[in-house]
Amino acid sequence: MKKVKESVFVCSNCGNEYSKWMGQCVACKEWNSIKEVRGLGSKGGKVKRLESEVKKITEGQSEICFLSKIPEFDRVLGKGLVQGQVILFAGEPGIGKSTLLTQIMGINTGLYVAGEESADQIGLRVKRLKLKAENYDILETNSIEEIEAKVSRTKNQYKIVVVDSIQMMVTDEKSNGVGAWTAGSPGQIRESTFKLVELAKREKVVIIIVGHVTKEGEIAGPKLLEHMVDTVLYFEGDKNSDLRILRCVKNRFGPTDEVGIFKMEETGLRGIGTDEINLVNNNEEKVGSAITILIEGTRPMMVEIQALVTESYSQMPKRIFSGVDFNRGQLLVAVMQKVLGIPMYQNDVFVMVTGGLKIDDTGVDLAVVAAMYSSYKNKVLGKKVWVGEVSLLGEVREVRQYEKRIKEVKALGREMAEINNIRELK
Numbered sequence: 104m105k106k107v108k109e110s111v112f113v114c115s116n117c118g119n120e121y122s123k124w125m126g127q128c129v130a131c132k133e134w135n136s137i138k139e140v141r142g143l144g145s146k147g148g149k150v151k152r153l154e155s156e157v158k159k160i161t162e163g164q165s166e167i168c169f170l171s172k173i174p175e176f177d178r179v180l181g182k183g184l185v186q187g188q189v190i191l192f193a194g195e196p197g198i199g200k201s202t203l204l205t206q207i208m209g210i211n212t213g214l215y216v217a218g219e220e221s222a223d224q225i226g227l228r229v230k231r232l233k234l235k236a237e238n239y240d241i242l243e244t245n246s247i248e249e250i251e252a253k254v255s256r257t258k259n260q261y262k263i264v265v266v267d268s269i270q271m272m273v274t275d276e277k278s279n280g281v282g283a284w285t286a287g288s289p290g291q292i293r294e295s296t297f298k299l300v301e302l303a304k305r306e307k308v309v310i311i312i313v314g315h316v317t318k319e320g321e322i323a324g325p326k327l328l329e330h331m332v333d334t335v336l337y338f339e340g341d342k343n344s345d346l347r348i349l350r351c352v353k354n355r356f357g358p359t360d361e362v363g364i365f366k367m368e369e370t371g372l373r374g375i376g377t378d379e380i381n382l383v384n385n386n387e388e389k390v391g392s393a394i395t396i397l398i399e400g401t402r403p404m405m406v407e408i409q410a411l412v413t414e415s416y417s418q419m420p421k422r423i424f425s426g427v428d429f430n431r432g433q434l435l436v437a438v439m440q441k442v443l444g445i446p447m448y449q450n451d452v453f454v455m456v457t458g459g460l461k462i463d464d465t466g467v468d469l470a471v472v473a474a475m476y477s478s479y480k481n482k483v484l485g486k487k488v489w490v491g492e493v494s495l496l497g498e499v500r501e502v503r504q505y506e507k508r509i510k511e512v513k514a515l516g517r518e519m520a521e522i523n524n525i526r527e528l529k
């Protein structure tokens with residue numbers, strides 16, 4: 104059967120997609136930026152009996168699925184890696200993507216495509232990580248065609264191919280009609296990814312594509328690729344702290360609700376269990392501090408919220424929230440002022456989550472209020488753990504998986520602060 108190649112039209116400026124060519128991009132208003140890009144080829148349209156496919160998977164499971172042998176990484180992916188899987192591994196520059204992948208490649212047979220660094224630089228990293236240099240096959244290139252050629256030629260030799268990073272990759276201009284777009288442009292990123300997806304499916308190799316994202320935009324970057332790949336992993340954390348969280352935001356082959364937790368150390372990233380994280384907080388009682396418990400993935404995790412509330416000498420008191428949502432923080436300050444009658448308008452407020460964690464869980468509300476209250480009153484609140492969503496009226500509401508959090512709190516020899524309204528703080 105003849106393969107049908109459908110074309111799509113993509114704006115080289117903003118990456119927007121169209122079904123037909125236009126002179127001006129509707130989204131970004133750029134002229135002459137829309138180019139034709141070859142779509143994914145047809146899969147041949149052959150009907151397959153599902154029964155035999157499933158049989159193949161169950162019988163030869165060990166062949167199709169395999170583990171990376173980095174437990175925290177496998178945990179996030181569910182069953183580990185699946186042949187032909189394409190993973191987008193995204194994160195801010197410098198967060199540790201290359202470090203983790205270098206560690207994975209040190210204990211798996213794979214090809215490391217170095218688009219950003221030279222083999223020497225990777226060699227230095229391997230040495231620093233105390234891994235064996237002989238385990239590495241490095242391909243220094245930024246050409247997708249060279250990767251294709253290398254992987255096709257070395258049939259089945261590699262189980263994993265790491266492409267570091269997609270922003271550095273270009274595809275041959277003639278074969279795809281994208282013209283002389285530079286590496287990192289939406290068109291090149293898209294087309295390069297298309298080709299890597301095809302390669303992974305054809306050669307049954309796992310391809311891990313590294314993509315940098317920026318704090319602000321994420322435009323022209325990995326966001327564009329999320330629908331093209333099987334799995335999307337985000338590696339996050341604060342560069343000034345050593346805690347790193349690996350999150351799965353999309354997974355065609357497994358669950359997305361698990362997280363991996365790592366610590367960046369001298370010799371690279373070390374997966375740490377829940378117990379160690381909970382030790383982040385010691386038993387000391389401090390002014391301006393409140394302990395809360397989060398559910399990250401399926402694991403409870405104890406963290407400390409610190410607040411500093413001081414008299415302001417400015418017309419516009421400062422509001423700094425690090426690790427908790429700014430608008431949510433503003434709201435909590437207002438609720439405190441109204442319900443507790445504290446003149447927050449004449450105080451600067453700084454709130455921080457220890458460990459550089461970003462919290463997206465309204466269950467942290469109560470801890471934020473408690474920490475601010477403790478700082479303002481200059482008194483310690485005791486060893487209680489603060490969990491609950493705070494309403495506009497100051498009522499404390501129960502949050503998801505509360506029972507699970509209580510269990511963990513008890514196991515750690517602490518108690519939950521049981522209050523129904525923040526008024527009870529007084």
Ligand code: TYD
Binds near residue numbers: 194196198202369
């Ligand atoms: P890197 O993996 O290069 O980041 P990315 O690929 O996401 O841009 O990590 C860079 C940082 O990690 C760098 O600031 C140094 C630090 N690092 C360690 O702390 N320990 C190590 O063993 C290594 C290799 C790096």
Ligand code: MG
Binds near residue numbers: 197201219267
């Ligand atoms: Mg890197």
